[in-house]
Amino acid sequence: DGGITQSPKYLFRKEGQNVTLSCEQNLNHDAMYWYRQDPGQGLRLIYYSQIVNDFQKGDIAEGYSVSREKKESFPLTVTSAQKNPTAFYLCASSIAGDNYGYTFGSGTRLTVV
């Protein structure tokens, strides 16, 4: 079945450590997105990519980095510069264009220990 796979489901990060969250899709979607979800704040856009080898900052990109070397993959790195990384991270994809809606992965819960 086509879909988006996020891994790992749970991730623990030590202070000062970089961690990478994986997002893979087999839907042949051109666009991919990373959102951060905090209680009561809805979804906030971190980065998005409309085509391979190109990506744009969202509303809260500081302390995060991404790459888009393959159409299927859009990994997110949470760097040590992100001072409050504990959150639920969601990856999504869509057909290029603005009226199709998104397909979401099941999320990664990141906790700083």
Add this chain to the structure above:
Amino acid sequence: AQSVTQLDSQVPVFEEAPVELRCNYSSSVSVYLFWYVQYPNQGLQLLLKYLSGSTLVESINGFEAEFNKSQTSFHLRKPSVHISDTAEYFCAVTYTGGFKTIFGAGTRLFVKA
């Protein structure tokens, strides 16, 4: 600035009662409108969407939403809720040609027996 407001953060309701989850957006320019549902520790799933045409749109599990351009609203309704409808519901807006989708903060629907 473009924004989406979900007027209720939590809505408790008894099983088999009707429910309305309210959503307003900030501009009356051409938009596409979406409702997503999120069950605990999962990603979001597209529930229904309005693109054009009939202002009343329906989902397969009994939810419906009505686009009201003059009031810039897209409220979600269900005439009789089930325990299994307990989840968080997100309203989202894409401004045509704008590419980015803006999400509301979410409404937690809690259905009681």
